[in-house]
Amino acid sequence: MSRGRLRGPANYEQLNDNNQTGRIAIHDYRPMNVFTYLGCTILFGVIYAAFNVIWGFIAASRAQDLLNQMWVSDVGLICMLVLYLYVTLGFFYWTGRRVIHDLEVSPRGLCLCLLPFLLLECAVWSAGILHGKGDGGVWSAAWTLHTLLNYWSYPLTSSVQFYILNMSAVYLVTSLMPMAAVILGVYSLETRSRWRKWLPVIPGMAAVIIVFTFIAAFIPHSSTLSAGRYPKIDGATAAIPFAQSLIREVTGVNKAGAVQQVDFHTTHQAYLNLIHGKVDMIFAAQPSDQELELAAQQGVKLKLIPIGKDAFVFLVHRSNPVDNLSTRQIQRIYEGYIANWKEVGGEDQWIAALQREENSGSQTYMEKRVMSDLAMVKAEPQMQINFMGGLIDTVAAFYRDHNAMGYSFNYYAKEMHRRPEVKVLTIDGVVPDHATIRSGKYPFTAELYAVIREGEEDSSESSRLIRWLTGPEGTRLVESTGFVPVHSGEDEFR
Template sequence: MKKKLVILITAASLLLSACNDGKVKVDPAESTKPSSAQTEVTPVKVEKPKFTKDTYPKLDGSTATIPLSEAAASDILGISKEDSQKFIKHNTTHNAYVNLINKKVDIIFVTEPSEEELKLAKDAKVELEVIPVVNEGFVFLVNTKNPINSLTIKQIQDIYQGKIKNWKEVGGTDSEIIPYQREANSGSQTGMEKTVMKGLKMVDAPKTIVTGMEGLIESIAKYDNSERALGYSYFYYAKTMYNKDTIKFIGVDGIVPDNSTISSGKYPFTTSYYAVLRKSEPKDSSSRKLLDWMLSEDGQKLAEKTGYVPLKVR
């Protein structure tokens, strides 16, 4: 039996359930905090759903999960990669959550919900299920000119609280740190706030907020003063979708993110990409059939083939 991690968002409270032999309730105050532990599944064989383009689930998602959605559609529908790229449309993380809450789509592939998105669901009296589909790493990036190869968790937190402002304070050159941020409710910004800062207030940074994942990477990759820059993203996107030869991943507490350290859970900022549905979605709906297949042995193999880190196998 597959093990699913499910977050149920209700108007009254947030309950985190781990579905296996029973259900385990977690303090609602802890339910929105991501865990660095790897999600595990027992791989099972699930029959590939039989969809046409007309019966395929209405879906949406983040930029970084576009290849995952395209690969699934290509495999299930038996269409080419080019056709799947035309068929699949993602509107970025926040817009995907809004579309799901407003019942314009039935399933989305995203990072975890922000506090504003949780409130939108609560206000709309929509109950959500948030289920990991692949593992992922939240990563930090610098320009290749920067001699720094690793920072501690506390150093990162101090930089983004404005307590550390010069690279020499963390073993680098005597130069100002330019700590880039993403816009509110972007998947990267929510990940930073929840996975890294964990309630610590980030410094107000109107001049260093960058719109779009590619915009942040470009700010670090360019040559003009970029050796002073620090930024963050998700491992898959920065490694596979928007790789630049002038940026490098830095370690956290000495552990550099890669498929191995993320898969094993050794990398400190390990997280997931999630499938999110409305809890009211029928058990035999096309969305649940798609999700069941993506969590199956074949679905996880496809995710790995596409470059994602599959859920840890028990």
């Protein structure tokens, strides 16, 4: 066995036992006293803060601009994110190697220096993401601190959120990645002979990612309409997923770009925007009488083209024993004649019959289709909910008796704003699903319309888009986004 001094953070001993070479033992580390510990901790804190500021303002902003390019394919966007992450974490990896090389402290000791940062990241993530969700007071401060500590990851998280519904775990993983990369760098130097054979792989992986990113991002893809000529569209909240899928299918933009392009308001505001010429088309339920009157006053005729069907459903809390109501029972509840759940087979509790605001899509359907010529009782202010998601949330948490009842559209309640505490009632014994909607057996089906102004030229982009929607490709898209198609795919719009 031979000994020799090697340059590095400590003295190394080369072992050649049983013809096994390449193993390195480390000894004579600098003692990890309180001053060394504080010095290493402060050093890493300064490096981390400086990196966040410099990288955030110089690289992250430019990376975000590149990721915002809608023409990049989804695969290309993911490849760009991987490349960004690879380069960023590479900095922390080499930081770990450099620190242990220069300071001559033990790897375990250096990892202890990272412990305060790990605890801080977990604490602010727990406070800001899990509990506060950015709402007021200390929770808002925690969310702000979490954002500042992870400014480097903004391009990553802001793009990934369009592909992942639950971002809580993503925020935690990205906050712990820098420390993990530093630790990897520390131990790669301690066992450097084992890592030496993998060193050529590092630039090789970067080269592969760059080439694959270039191919995936810049190969042109076919599109029916260019993003620049796509008509300006507004619509109802329940139609947002459909509109996002439509713009992706027709123009070829990536999912992140589609989410940014689809800026829908409520049904009423969408109709106002169409009537006043602020948009070219809307996707919504049928207009209310007031909206039709306003259109007539403005000299505008609306053209409604049905493209899909959905069920109009009624919601109660899951703990409510009532599973079914008849059409007449629903009408009498909203007329004000039935006020207690025991009258319809439930418990002895008053019925908190929620309503939506006037001219909303669901309120218009309720008044015109469910109540028909019957007058709805005027709702108390606390019983009128201004947002569809807010109505579902209220049913889920209404007081402690959970005695609320409300209504919504089936796709929105089951897919877009699903709450496990809420259940959908059967009506007249019929379950609202695709089969009963398609057959007409379910009593309350609602049409999703593409609405344009009368007089649109056949050559306009709006008319061209509607022809695509009523054709075979559009019919398949309507069904894949949760609606029951109205057209067969052979009867195109004229």
